[in-house]
Amino acid sequence: MEDRYIIELDGLTKRYGTLTAVDHLDLKIGKGEIFGLLGPNGAGKSTTILMMLGLTEPSAGRATVCGIDATVSPVKVKRKVGYLPDNVGFYDDMTGLENLMYIARLNRLSRKAAREKALQLLERVGLADVAGKKTGKYSRGMIQRLGLADVLIKNPEVIILDEPTLGIDPRGVREFLDLIVGLSREEGLTVLLSSHHLHQVQQVCDRVGLFVSGKLIAEGDIATLSARLFSSEPFIIEAAVDVPAGTTPELPAALILLRERLLGTADIKSVTYEKGTLKISCLRDCSAVIARAIVETGAGLTGLSKKAYGLDDIYQRYFEKQEAV
Numbered sequence: 670m671e672d673r674y675i676i677e678l679d680g681l682t683k684r685y686g687t688l689t690a691v692d693h694l695d696l697k698i699g700k701g702e703i704f705g706l707l708g709p710n711g712a713g714k715s716t717t718i719l720m721m722l723g724l725t726e727p728s729a730g731r732a733t734v735c736g737i738d739a740t741v742s743p744v745k746v747k748r749k750v751g752y753l754p755d756n757v758g759f760y761d762d763m764t765g766l767e768n769l770m771y772i773a774r775l776n777r778l779s780r781k782a783a784r785e786k787a788l789q790l791l792e793r794v795g796l797a798d799v800a801g802k803k804t805g806k807y808s809r810g811m812i813q814r815l816g817l818a819d820v821l822i823k824n825p826e827v828i829i830l831d832e833p834t835l836g837i838d839p840r841g842v843r844e845f846l847d848l849i850v851g852l853s854r855e856e857g858l859t860v861l862l863s864s865h866h867l868h869q870v871q872q873v874c875d876r877v878g879l880f881v882s883g884k885l886i887a888e889g890d891i892a893t894l895s896a897r898l899f900s901s902e903p904f905i906i907e908a909a910v911d912v913p914a915g916t917t918p919e920l921p922a923a924l925i926l927l928r929e930r931l932l933g934t935a936d937i938k939s940v941t942y943e944k945g946t947l948k949i950s951c952l953r954d955c956s957a958v959i960a961r962a963i964v965e966t967g968a969g970l971t972g973l974s975k976k977a978y979g980l981d982d983i984y985q986r987y988f989e990k991q992e993a994v
């Protein structure tokens with residue numbers, strides 16, 4: 670069983686005086702998984718990462734990475750884990766190739782091997798054409814890709830990325846995320862991604878963990894989290910309707926009967942109306958029933974869409990719950 674998990678956190682805890690930054694954290698991450706660590710500022714994400722890297726000692730519990738206790742053998746863990754901080758620095762007056770070769774040399778590669786490895790990685794991260802350009806002239810997106818090449822030099826089994834897409838333009842973000850997915854799928858690399866960007870995390874992570882005040886309050890894939898949280902109303906169907914002019918803005922007269930009819934239908938929980946759109950929450954996908962009812966009422970149906978709950982909604986709902994406690 671141990672082999673299945675590349676990262677295992679057991680009751681991991683960090684206290685700073687009276688503050689518990691990380692509170693009895695239990696988490697298992699499998700090989701090749703892309704796991705998103707999410708949470709507001711101060712939730713304990715960075716402290717957790719530092720403990721996994723053996724850079725800070727837990728007050729209690731254990732962080733095991735590739736079967737190695739990070740506190741007992743931080744140097745061994747460092748060999749297996751590539752860490753990309755949110756602000757990676759390079760020598761501005763050296764080219765991308767020179768910077769990477771320098772790091773490869775620090776990793777004890779011969780000059781020839783360092784050059785080969787650097788060129789291969791520049792190709793892998795899509796920077797081959799700017800290999801000879803000084804990194805001072807690189808965009809933020811290019812620097813982050815070079816950062817990724819930097820952490821890949823030592824052939825890590827795990828990469829930990831802290832807000833890797835901060836300040837990158839949308840195209841650069843897409844390219845960076847594609848690169849991460851490729852590394853995980855093609856090379857079996859395990860990726861831990863700490864981020865505030867819910868949409869990005871949703872696009873690439875197999876599983877996410879939501880952190881609040883040092884505690885992991887939920888973890889799972891998006892569909893599972895969504896089903897757990899929205900079990901009382903898993904579907905929202907939005908119907909754009911064309912109602913006769915001169916009706917009231919709240920609920921046009923023509924729709925009052927329609928609303929009653931819909932509410933009389935099994936599995937439809939609520940119907941609201943705003944600016945030409947009916948919002949219908951249901952326990953199953955009732956699109957067909959809704960479309961028929963609208964058409965039969967005589968209101969024009971101009972659009973019908975089903976909303977799937979995303980990470981934004983999941984996040985929102987968890988925090989609403991937390992605040993209510």
Ligand SMILES: Nc1ncnc2c1ncn2[C@@H]1O[C@H](COP(=O)(O)OP(=O)(O)OP(=O)(O)O)[C@@H](O)[C@H]1O
Pocket residue numbers: 685688690708709710711712713714715716717
């Ligand atoms: N060296 C330290 N000494 C005292 N308190 C600390 C120390 N490092 C972190 N903390 C506190 O521990 C808590 C967790 O901080 P941490 O940096 O792990 O959160 P985070 O989730 O990474 O936040 P961010 O998204 O802002 O990076 C915060 O309340 C922080 O102030």
